[in-house]
Amino acid sequence: MKRVYADNNATTQVAPEVLDAMMPYLTEKYGNPSSMHEFGGQVGKVIEDAREKVALALGAQNATEIVFLSCGTESDNTAIRSALATKKDRRKIVTTRVEHPAVLTLCRHLEREGYQVRYLPVDRQGNLNLDDLRDAMDDQVAVVSIMAANNETGVLYPVAEAARIAHQHGALFHTDAVQIMGKVPLNLQETDIDLLSISGHKIHAPKGIGALYIRRGSRFRPMILGGHQERGRRGGTENVPGIVALGKAAELSLQHIDDEQTRVRALRDRLETALLRIPNSIVNGDRDNRLPGTLNISFEFVEGEAMLLMLDQVGICASSGSACTSGTLEPSHVLRALGVPFSFAHGSLRFSFGRYNNDADVDHIIETLPPIIERLREISPFKPA
Amino acid sequence: MAWNYSELVKQHFFQPKNVGRVENADGTGDVGSIACGDALSLTIAVDKNTDIITDAKFQTFGCGSAIAASSMLTEMIKGKTLDEALKVSNADIAKALGGLPPEKMHCSVMGREALEAAVNNYRGITPEAHDEEEGRVICTCFGVTEGKLRHVIAENDLRTLEDITNYTKAGGGCGACIDELEILLEEHLQQKPHTPTPTAARQPLTNLQRISLIQELLDHEVRPILQEDAGDLELVDIDGLRVTIRMVGQCSGCRAAGLTTKWIEDKLREIVDPAIELHVKEDL
C-alpha cells in the first residue's frame, strides 16, 4: 500500500544527507569532545562546525549565540526560565493562548509559582492583534513569548514587531520558531529577538536534538547544571550525532526554503481547493498568513478520529484537533482560541506537507478523503442541510 | 495518540452493523450532542405482543469506538425483550467489543443511555419526567447529571476521579465540578452521607464602561459564532461582575451548553475582567 506522510508538523523523515553526516559519530568517531586526546578533540571541532551552520540558517550574528540542547521543549523551557531569572524584579509573563504545550504548560506551572501570566487572544482567523500586546505591557513584564508559527493552523505571528514592543518596556522577547524554520527565511540580526527555540525533528534531523539562540550580550541562566559543555550554558556530554545532524539539517533547510514557498505551497493549495468542494467544510487559520505546507480544515458532522482511522486504512498519515485525538475530552486549545464552532472543531484534520511530498500524495488524499467523509456522514445523525 | 483498539472494535467501526433509522420506529433514543463530540440516535421496532425488539438501527457522530459501541449495541439487543435488553450494561457492551481503552469507556455508557432512552420513549416515559429522576446537572461542560453519575459509579464500581471522567466525561472540561465528583466518589467508596459544597462568593461592582464592553463583546464576537450553530443568546442583566444571559435556539437545552458558556465566560474574563461570573438564566 502506498503511504502518504502528510504529518510533517508532527515530525519529519530524517534526510538521507543528514543520516550520512551523523553516521560516523554513531560508529567510529565516538570520542568525547571534552577529552584531552585528539580522538575526542576532533569531535569538538564538528560541534563548532554545526553551530556555525545553525547560526547561518537563523541569520544570527555569531555562532556563540547558539546553544545545543535536547529538544524544542527544553529550549522553550530554558529560554523562559532564564529570562525570569535574569529579570528577578519583574513578575509578569505575556504569551498567547495558542502556544505549544512546551510553553503553555510551563506558564501554567509558573502561575502556581506566583507569576502573573497574560495569555493574549487570537481572532477568528487565528491572528494576533499587536494592540493587545501593547495593552498587556508594563514595567512588570519580564518576558514575552510568542511563537513564530502555529503548529496546528500554520498561522504566522509578527514576532519582529512584537520583539520591538517588548523591548520598549524593558522585557525580553522569546519566540518558539520550531515550526517556522526552513519554511520562511529568518534573519535574527535584523530583529530584536533575544531568545529563539528550534527543534531538529521538524527539519529532517532526528528527534531529541534542539537549539536555543541567545542574543549576544544578553544575560543567561542555565537550566541544566553540570559540566562546562556549551560554555557552561547547558551541562551534559553533547549529543554529538544529533548536533551534527542538526547542523546538516539547518544547512539543507536554507536550500529548501524556495521549494517550500513554491512547490510545497502549491501542493497544499491544490489539496485545499479540492477539499473545500466538500459541503460544510471550512479552513481554520488565516489562508493568507500561514506556513506554506499546512492545511487545517474542518468538516461538519463528522469526527476527527473516525476520519483519521479511515485515512490510516488507506495509508494516509494526518492529524486532528478533535477531542478524541487530543487525548482529552475537549477539542484542541488552538481551535478553541480561534472560536471555531464545536460542530466544526470536532471534525478538524491537519495535513502538513514538506520536502518529500509530491503530487501523487495530494492525488491520493483527494481521491480517498471525500468518500470517507460521505460514509461517515451517512452514519452520522447530523447531515448538511 | 494512537488508540489500541481491539479487532472487534475495528471490525464494528469499519463495517458497522445496522446503520440508519428503523422506519416508523416504536422507540427513539437520542443522546449526546455535536458540541460534546459524540451523539447517538437509536431507533427500535418492538413487537407489541411479545415486547421483543425486532429491529434496531443507529446513527452515530463520534470517534471509532463510539461507532463500534453503537453497532455492537444494536446487535446485542435485537431479539431480546425490552426487559432483557435493559439488562445490557455498558460493561457488557465494552466486553462484547473485546474491551475498550479506559479513556473510551464513555462510548459504551452512551450506548447504554441511548438504549434506556429508546425504551423509555416506547413506554411513554417523557424525557422531562426522566430528567427529574436524573437530578441536577453536575458537570455542566458535558451535561452529566447526578443521577447518571451515581448510577455509573455504582454499576462500574469506579474508584478514581479519572475513572469517572473516562466513563462519563464529567470533570473532563473546565474541572469546576471536581469537588462534587470527589464527594460522589467518597460516598460510593465509604457510603458516607452527603455534604453540601460551599458556593463561591461574588463581588458586586458597577461601571458603565464595563457594561458597554460586555455588550460589544457579546454582539461582535460571541453571538456570530453561536449563530453559525443555529443558536444565539440574549443578555439579560449585568450586575457588577455578574453577567446573566439566556441561551436561545439550538443553544437552549443543548446538553453541551456548559461548554459553550464556559467559552463565553473565558472570553469575558479575558477581555473584560478576570472576576466576571457568567450565569445562564433557565427558561421555565
Ligand SMILES: Cc1ncc(COP(=O)(O)O)c(C=O)c1O
Ligand atoms: C511549535 C512547537 N514547539 C515546540 C515543540 C516541541 O519540540 P520537541 O518535540 O523537540 O520537544 C513542537 C513539536 O512538537 C512544536 O510544534
